[in-house]
Amino acid sequence: MPDVIQIVGYKNSGKTTLAAYLVRYFSGQGKKVGVIKHDGHEFEIDHPGTDSWRMTQAGAAAVAITSAGKTAIVEEQGRSLEELLVRFEAADLIIVEGFKREAYPKIVMLRSPEDLPLIQASSRIAAVVCWEELLAAVAAGEAGEAVETGAIGNIGESGKTIEGGNGRRIVQANALHRRLSLPSSVPCFMLGESDRLAQWLAEQAGNSGH
Secondary structure, three states: OOEEEEEEEOOOOOHHHHHHHHHHHHHHOOOOEEEEEOOOOOOOOOOOOOHHHHHHHOOOOEEEEEOOOOEEEEEOOOOOHHHHHHHOOOOOEEEEEOOOOOOOOEEEEEOOHHHOHHHHHOOOEEEEEEOHHHHHHHHHHHHHHHHHHOOHHHOOOOOOEEEOOHHHOEEEOHHHHHHHOOOOOOOEEEOOOHHHHHHHHHHHHHHOOO
């Protein structure tokens, strides 16, 4: 069974950008990578005027087209994630974008404080990727609470950090972990740290024996 990692988040949180980076990273390491994307809306992948489109318009429930180097199958029905994973069993790694309710390890993308409920709604969180605006809001919120309670000296005492690429900005991560009720084993990455995240994922796969 291939390794499966989900990337979940709300619209414009960076899911596709991260997925594309991970595909390039692991493909560059010789891995066969599959990608499955959930679309919450109706989509059209075929093009008017093509032979396959004409067959679909004529009423075909499924159309397959293949050449020496590529195969495409268009079905007039949805498929569950489990059904799709079976078709990707030859892959080494499958990156799943969406399917929030499925139970595979997840990278959760958080852009703003409004996205925080996604943490409670997600199972098997492997890592979190945060936008700077979220980290700033969480840190400011905790600092404000500390001022009100007289505990300002406690902010940042754990020494745990999140490191960002721009100017090597280091942000204290203990405030974020407290706010999200995340275990210390779940790492948090800044948006833009895709390389560090990819390396971490590669280490996890290695530790699991895959």
